[in-house]
Amino acid sequence: MAEQITSGNFTFTKAAIEGVVVVDVKSYGDERGYFMETYKRENFVAGGIDCEFVQDNQSASSKGVLRGLHFQIEHPQSKLVRVVEGAVFDVAVDLREGSPTFGQWEGVVLSAENRRQLFIPRGFAHGFLVLSDRAVFCYKCDDVYHPGDEGGLMWNDPAIGVVWPAMEGDEAFDETKIILSDKDRVHPPLASLRRA
Numbered sequence: 735m736a737e738q739i740t741s742g743n744f745t746f747t748k749a750a751i752e753g754v755v756v757v758d759v760k761s762y763g764d765e766r767g768y769f770m771e772t773y774k775r776e777n778f779v780a781g782g783i784d785c786e787f788v789q790d791n792q793s794a795s796s797k798g799v800l801r802g803l804h805f806q807i808e809h810p811q812s813k814l815v816r817v818v819e820g821a822v823f824d825v826a827v828d829l830r831e832g833s834p835t836f837g838q839w840e841g842v843v844l845s846a847e848n849r850r851q852l853f854i855p856r857g858f859a860h861g862f863l864v865l866s867d868r869a870v871f872c873y874k875c876d877d878v879y880h881p882g883d884e885g886g887l888m889w890n891d892p893a894i895g896v897v898w899p900a901m902e903g904d905e906a907f908d909e910t911k912i913i914l915s916d917k918d919r920v921h922p923p924l925a926s927l928r929r930a
């Protein structure tokens with residue numbers, strides 16, 4: 735049984751890779767709809783996530799878009815990620831020097847329906863695949879964007895072996911449907927990254 739901490743409306747479940755945390759949130763439904771907290775510092779600190787978030791981001795993507803796997807080299811960012819429309823498969827790869835789980839990955843479905851969040855510490859590469867027709871992805875970061883400091887990792891590096899799931903409407907994962915930015919098409923494999 736994975737270790738869990740509940741604080742306020744939040745339940746924090748430790749993932750297999752140390753430092754990665756799945757966050758589930760209690761929401762309050764009534765005839766109007768629902769209300770939920772999405773972040774409350776005191777509860778996150780109690781759950782082991784003590785970050786000063788300094789930037790919030792949002793992106794929208796269509797089905798098959800894969801953004802990743804990204805990290806900042808000199809200015810690493812912890813990220814607290816969630817989805818407010820649609821569904822994605824969200825992936826974190828451990829690139830922390832000396833980590834016993836270096837090169838291992840964690841993957842979680844985040845959707846508007848499950849309202850789940852994933853906390854990814856500094857030192858990880860991060861990316862996601864959009865499983866639904868469209869997905870809107872929101873995240874908090876504990877360092878700001880530094881253009882030019884961006885590092886990337888090949889999304890389908892066999893040495894990492896992320897098992898990407900089927901997109902909605904498909905029986906199995908279909909690599910021919912993946913949509914990448916020019917930047918994301920040319921990221922190097924794990925073997926060529928310095929362990930920094």
Ligand SMILES: Cc1cn([C@H]2C[C@H](O)[C@@H](COP(=O)(O)OP(=O)(O)O[C@H]3O[C@@H](C)C(=O)[C@@H](O)[C@H]3O)O2)c(=O)[nH]c1=O
Pocket residue numbers: 791793801802804805813860861862878879915917
């Ligand atoms: C990430 C970022 C991008 N931008 C600009 C740069 C560029 O012109 C445009 C699109 O940037 P990108 O192609 O890098 O966007 P994207 O591929 O969505 O990059 C993001 O991917 C996910 C997986 C992450 O984990 C993020 O940290 C970030 O790397 O937005 C900012 O102004 N601020 C930012 O914080």
